[in-house]
Amino acid sequence: MLHGMADERLKEDYQRYTTDEYDLCGCCCYFGTHGGLTAAARTVSNQDVPVYYGDTRDPERVEVRTLADELRRVVRTKLLNPKWIEGMQRHGYKGAGDISKRVGTVYGWEAATQEVDDWIFDDIAKTFVLDDEMRKFFEEHNPWALEEIGRRLLEAHERGLWDADPEVMEDLKNAYLEIEGWIEEQTGEVSGEIQGGAIDVFTMDDVRGWKENMEKAGLHRR
Numbered sequence: 001m002l003h004g005m006a007d008e009r010l011k012e013d014y015q016r017y018t019t020d021e022y023d024l025c026g027c028c029c030y031f032g033t034h035g036g037l038t039a040a041a042r043t044v045s046n047q048d049v050p051v052y053y054g055d056t057r058d059p060e061r062v063e064v065r066t067l068a069d070e071l072r073r074v075v076r077t078k079l080l081n082p083k084w085i086e087g088m089q090r091h092g093y094k095g096a097g098d099i100s101k102r103v104g105t106v107y108g109w110e111a112a113t114q115e116v117d118d119w120i121f122d123d124i125a126k127t128f129v130l131d132d133e134m135r136k137f138f139e140e141h142n143p144w145a146l147e148e149i150g151r152r153l154l155e156a157h158e159r160g161l162w163d164a165d166p167e168v169m170e171d172l173k174n175a176y177l178e179i180e181g182w183i184e185e186q187t188g189e190v191s192g193e194i195q196g197g198a199i200d201v202f203t204m205d206d207v208r209g210w211k212e213n214m215e216k217a218g219l220h221r222r
Contacts, residue, residue, distance in 0.1 A: 029104060035112025038067075053084060068115040075106065075120050081184055089137055096142035099128065100149050107152045110161045122161040125153050129175050130168070143182045150176040 004222050034051075043048040051067035065073075078084045088095035103124055110116035128134050129150050138146035153172060155164040164172075 014219075029107040031112050035109055036112050051115060067076050067113060068116075068117070071106070071109060071116055071216040072120070075123075079106070080123055082218060084128075085134075092141045096138055100142075100145035103128070103149045107156055107161075110144070110156060111159070111167055114161070116161075118163045121153060121156055122165050122168050124149070125168050125172050126165075129153065129179075130171050135175070135178075138179075139182050143179060143186065147176075150179055 035170060038049060039050050053065050053067055053070035055063040055065065079099075085099070088099050091098070106116060106120065106124065110121075111135075128138075129146065135146065150172065153162070153164075155167060156163050
């Protein structure tokens, strides 16, 4: 990963891969480092820092694209590609989990860089959560993976990261309730607390309020 500097301020962020075995949505480390440095560069420079991706898979045809363009390419060719989805379905529980991980990575890129198009989240919701056949697949093999997908999508909307189509959002909320019902039925009779689907969004004002309350209670560090 290379980071250019000019006038003592970060001006751009750049990342490259040499094979399709790895891509931007293959690991959370990518948005954690590349995305995190992008967020830091934008904060330090107080300006919109462009983000690039270098495609060096073919040494004779090296291409440099924006991060947004590369995310579109990766999502179309893998995550939303029917052939790729069929391949994941053949792996049952593990395949469902891998789909969920990729959706979580898309969410991570948006949280770190705001470079993910709204239509990508719309299509993720339609493809995995709102499609009857896909819901049956997840219900049978790994309902927890679909719950995670639904929860990430709802969180993206609540945090203002996804300007969702109103109809898609309404259907998503209803589907999420259905998914929670599956999990409750499979959990059966249990005692104590279990993970629910609540989404809590905290702002910096909330964090400052916690600190003030801790100081008043004499719990702050000295």
